[in-house]
Structure formats: C-alpha cells, structure tokens
Amino acid sequence: MYQGQFSSLDALVSGYVAGSLPKPVHVLMDAHLELSPDNRAIVGGLEVAAGDALEHIAPEAISGRDAALASIFASDPAPLSAGDAVRRCGTMPRALQDFVGHTADDIPWKTKMPGFREFDMDDVDGCHVSMFWIKPGRTVPAHTHDGMELSLIIQGAFSDERGRFGRGDISIADPSVDHRPTAENTVPCIGFAVTDAPLRLTGSLRQRLGDILSI
Known part of the structure; x- marks a missing residue:
C-alpha cells in the first residue's frame, strides 16, 4: 500500500513535516527524532519554513489554515540530545513507549524461533x-518483503548486506532488499517495525534451517 512513499529518510521527513504519515510511521519518526538530535534540528527548520509558506497563502485558499499551522508547529523544534532522550525515557523513546504501552523491560515477548522474540500489536492505518x-550474535533467516518494512533500532545494532543499523537508525526495506540481519555481540538488538505486507523467507533450505536452529 505504501511502497515507494517511504523509500528514503528524506521521504519520511517530508511526510512527517506534511503530517501525511500513517499513525505508526509518525510514531516511528517521533521516536527516531528523539534519538537523533541532528535530524530533529533539520525537521524543526523545515517546520518553520512550512509555516512561513502557509503564512503567505490567502486564508480562503486553504481549508482549516489555523489547524494546519497548529499541526506543523505541534512539535518543539528545539534539538533534543541523545543523552536527554535516555534520561527521560531510558531505552524506549517516549513517543514509542506511549504508543506501545510498555517499557523495554516489560514488553510481553513471544519467542518466534531460537534467539528471536516478537511482540505483535494490532494493525493501525x-x-x-x-x-x-x-539475541546478541544471532542471525535472522534471509528474507525479502512483499511491501515496505521500516525498522527503528532502539537498543543494540544489527548489520546486513547494506551496512550497520544502530540506536536511532531506521532500516528501510522493500521488495528489492534480500537480507540476513545479524545482531551485534554486545547486547540484544531491540527495534520497532512497521510493515504493510508480509515478509518472505529466501535462501536455501539448508541455510534457513541453520539460521533457525542456531543458538
């Protein structure tokens, strides 16, 4: 449904400033900006620019002009340091904790395979x-995606064929991405994922079984 709309961080930022993102993606971006002060400053500047542009539009040319301005300026553009984010909410960014309803320490995980746990929530938008x-050092079986998958890392890191994704980074995967994410050996890799279609396992059967059964 959303394939192509969120193909880059720039596209996500544009949608965020415009207020056009689905609720879970907006939450993901809120959390990302809590953990990425540099990007927070950029978004704040874009929000101000968008507000300036709206100020020069005739009132009759836009329906709900005041509401649009309020939406644009709803977020405080002042940069939030990564240290401030950690002090305020610990591992879980405040926006994500409010959305999920749990801290990182009390999420009701369900084991899907050795070394991999998940907490599924209801579909939204x-x-x-x-x-x-x-689990640290664990490799997730190779897979691709029938649609779009956005993953925000909030603890630890994983690496795949595209590079390394650590705390605050967003992994953007679509049907062109076929990968085997491997968590770093230090701490568990915890993340928040938003998808609009199922994933599909790829690779050989022997490789899949090896990844699934590895401890």
Missing part, C-alpha cells in the same frame, strides 16, 4: 506494527 528482540 493499514500497517502492521511490532517490536522485535534479537
């Missing part, structure tokens, strides 16, 4: 939302 937990 056509998106499936979940939290995931990957």
Whole structure:
C-alpha cells in the first residue's frame, strides 16, 4: 500500500513535516527524532519554513489554515540530545513507549524461533506494527518483503548486506532488499517495525534451517 512513499529518510521527513504519515510511521519518526538530535534540528527548520509558506497563502485558499499551522508547529523544534532522550525515557523513546504501552523491560515477548522474540500489536492505518528482540550474535533467516518494512533500532545494532543499523537508525526495506540481519555481540538488538505486507523467507533450505536452529 505504501511502497515507494517511504523509500528514503528524506521521504519520511517530508511526510512527517506534511503530517501525511500513517499513525505508526509518525510514531516511528517521533521516536527516531528523539534519538537523533541532528535530524530533529533539520525537521524543526523545515517546520518553520512550512509555516512561513502557509503564512503567505490567502486564508480562503486553504481549508482549516489555523489547524494546519497548529499541526506543523505541534512539535518543539528545539534539538533534543541523545543523552536527554535516555534520561527521560531510558531505552524506549517516549513517543514509542506511549504508543506501545510498555517499557523495554516489560514488553510481553513471544519467542518466534531460537534467539528471536516478537511482540505483535494490532494493525493501525493499514500497517502492521511490532517490536522485535534479537539475541546478541544471532542471525535472522534471509528474507525479502512483499511491501515496505521500516525498522527503528532502539537498543543494540544489527548489520546486513547494506551496512550497520544502530540506536536511532531506521532500516528501510522493500521488495528489492534480500537480507540476513545479524545482531551485534554486545547486547540484544531491540527495534520497532512497521510493515504493510508480509515478509518472505529466501535462501536455501539448508541455510534457513541453520539460521533457525542456531543458538
């Protein structure tokens, strides 16, 4: 449904400033900006620019002009340091904790395979939302996506064929991405995922079984 709309961080930022993102993606971006002060400053500047542009539009040319301005300026553009984010909410960014209803320490995980846990939530705005937990050093079986998958890392990190994704980073995967994410050996990799279609396992059967059964 959303394939192509969120193909880059720039596209996500544009949608965030415009207020056009589905609720779970907006929450993901709120959480990302709590953990990424540099991007928070950029978004704040874009919000101000958008507000300036709206100020020069005739009132009759836009329906609900005051509401649009209020939406644009709803977020405080002042940069939030990563240290401030940690002090305010610990591992889980405040926006994500409010949405999920749990802290990172009391999420009711369900084990999906050795070394991989998940907390599934209800679908919202056509998106499936979940939290995931990957054991240090664990490799997730190779897979691709029938649609779009956005993953925000809130603890630890994973690496795949595209590079490394650590705390505050967003992994953007679509049908062109076929990967085997591997968590780093230090701490569990915890993240928030938003998808609009199921994933599909790829790779050989032997590789899949090896990844699934590895401890």
